Amino acid sequence: MFAIARSAVRSRASAARFSLTATAASIHTLPKLDYAYDALEPHISGEIMQLHHTKHHQTYVNGLNAAEEAYAKTETPKERIKLQAALKFNGGGHINHSLFWKNLAPTNAGGGALEAGPLKEAIDRDFGSFDKLKEKMNATTAAIQGSGWGWLGYNNATKKLEIVTTANQDPLLTGLTGMPRRTAHAPIIGIDIWEHAFYLQYKNVKPDYLKAIWNVVNFKEAEKRLVEATQ
Amino acid sequence: MSQHTLPELPYPYDALEPFISRQIMELHHKKHHQTYVNALNAAEQAYAKASTPKERIALQAALKFNGGGHINHSLFWKNLAPSKSEGKGNGGVIADGALKNAITQTFGSFENFQQQFTTATLGIQGSGWGWLGVDPKTGRLEITTTANQDPLLTSVPLVGVDIWEHAFYLQYLNVKADYLKAIWSVINWEEAEKRFTEATSGARL
Numbered sequence: 182m183f184a185i186a187r188s189a190v191r192s193r194a195s196a197a198r199f200s201l202t203a204t205a206a207s208i209h210t211l212p213k214l215d216y217a218y219d220a221l222e223p224h225i226s227g228e229i230m231q232l233h234h235t236k237h238h239q240t241y242v243n244g245l246n247a248a249e250e251a252y253a254k255t256e257t258p259k260e261r262i263k264l265q266a267a268l269k270f271n272g273g274g275h276i277n278h279s280l281f282w283k284n285l286a287p288t289n290a291g292g293g294a295l296e297a298g299p300l301k302e303a304i305d306r307d308f309g310s311f312d313k314l315k316e317k318m319n320a321t322t323a324a325i326q327g328s329g330w331g332w333l334g335y336n337n338a339t340k341k342l343e344i345v346t347t348a349n350q351d352p353l354l355t356g357l358t359g360m361p362r363r364t365a366h367a368p369i370i371g372i373d374i375w376e377h378a379f380y381l382q383y384k385n386v387k388p389d390y391l392k393a394i395w396n397v398v399n400f401k402e403a404e405k406r407l408v409e410a411t412q
Numbered sequence: 413m414s415q416h417t418l419p420e421l422p423y424p425y426d427a428l429e430p431f432i433s434r435q436i437m438e439l440h441h442k443k444h445h446q447t448y449v450n451a452l453n454a455a456e457q458a459y460a461k462a463s464t465p466k467e468r469i470a471l472q473a474a475l476k477f478n479g480g481g482h483i484n485h486s487l488f489w490k491n492l493a494p495s496k497s498e499g500k501g502n503g504g505v506i507a508d509g510a511l512k513n514a515i516t517q518t519f520g521s522f523e524n525f526q527q528q529f530t531t532a533t534l535g536i537q538g539s540g541w542g543w544l545g546v547d548p549k550t551g552r553l554e555i556t557t558t559a560n561q562d563p564l565l566t567s568v569p570l571v572g573v574d575i576w577e578h579a580f581y582l583q584y585l586n587v588k589a590d591y592l593k594a595i596w597s598v599i600n601w602e603e604a605e606k607r608f609t610e611a612t613s614g615a616r617l
Contacts (some may be wrong), residue, residue: 236586270537326477327560328538328577349538376539376577377586385443385578 209249211235211242212279220287224393226382234282237377241274241350248272273350277330277371284370286399293396299411300369300404303335307342318344318372319391328375333403334366335410342369342407367410369403416456418442418449419486423501427494431594433583441489444578448481448561455479480561484541484572491571493600506601511570511608514546518553529555530592533575544571544604548611568611570604 214234219227248267255261286292295301295311308314314333321344322331329348336343345366347353353368372394379390421441426434455474462468494501506512506522519525525544532555533542540559545567547554554567564572573595580591 232586240586266537326473327540376581380578380581381585384439384582385447 209242209245209275211239212282214282216285216287216290220290221285221292221397224288224396225285225379229377229379229381232381233278233373233378238274238278238282241271241278244271245275270350273352276352277350277373280368281371281373283402284399285394285397286402288396291401292399295400298404300400300407303342303407314342314344315395318370319388321346322372322374323387323391325374331372331374332366332368333370335369335407336366337410338365340411367406369406369410370398415453416449416482418446419489421489423492423494427500428492428503428598430498431495431597432492432580436578436580436582439582440485440574440579445481445485448478448485452478452482477561480563483563484561484574487569487572488574491600491603492595492598493602495597497597502602503600504597507605509605510612511601511605514551514553514608525555526596529573530589532557533573533592534588536575539576542573542575543567543569545569546608546611551612568607570607570611571599 211234214230217227218230218234221227221230244267248264248271252261252264252268255264288294295304301311304311304314308317318331318333325331325346325348327348329346329351330353332345332347332353334343334345334353335341343366345353353366353371372391374387374391379387383390383393418441421437425437425441428437451474455471455478459468459471459475462471493503495503496505506515512522515522515525519528529542529544536542536557536559538559540557540562541564543556543558543564545554545556545564546552547567552567553570556564556566558564563569573592575588575592580588584591584594
């Protein structure tokens, strides 16, 4: 799954060329979770995890496969252009959720535990403290006007961790940092703020969801991504 | 300065059952719409105090989002009504008249219109609204969508359907199609006809 993120970050064009011009349609599949549906309770309910995985993510997988099958059959630019929205939306949905499941972990498997190491150092360096990171990321994510994702991303140009957001199912490739400037980021931690990610449990109270999710963030995975991004 | 306020619903919170649950209506009205009202008031108050273009520009997103949210939801409560099929009101029934004719002429049949509206609304990639609107100059009906809380500007809104997940998730979970099938039973076609007549009456603005 990390290979998907890596190729998406490094070379969107070549990744697209690989999957879309293959003569046999590539078949994406729903990745399994590394933990039981109720393993993130009480922070994220089993009901949400099951729906989110087996319904929402599955729908992106199915939609992506259908769009790619249709693309393989197209003969004209006009036909291909018509499929762009479906490829972008479902491709983004598949990538984003695949990354999301891996960046969560049960508390008895290290979820919520930020240990000493390169990630903690980078957080302290770029945000002052872990608490300040959480505060800023929660405020930024809660302020998204619609559906989308809050990200902690590594900016390879500035060599810093930055908080960025993406709309709808746009993956983190270029994040808006609040300045009118787009730069490439590697996704380190992503938080789904689509209402389906929390509504059954937290209703309209987004801040409670955002406070709770930090208890199940998989910091080991986040650190792995940071180390790879900085190599 | 005058403040925006949350409009009252024209019906009790449970009046649209079983099509839209009381729980959803309460949260949607008292929490979501109220939040747009509060935030719009805050943004307008801040705007009144702004003294530089930079400060005003910084408020644009809040004014657009919360202004749109307030308008869209205010229109939405009025374009719903307790259902005729439950014996609670006139919701879900379109009377013979100018609007029904226009729908049949434009879309072939009322069922075709419903199908197209549903397909368009289901196709929204994120949060947003499905709309039936009318061009006041030509009388042409259009089915269109807007993203997030963008209001309908390209035509006069006759019927709007909220497809943000908070509008249906507690009752319909991920099955948007079931929500869109159900909501037809509580669409207030009397209100839609009123808006249609007003928009196409030839009044010079």
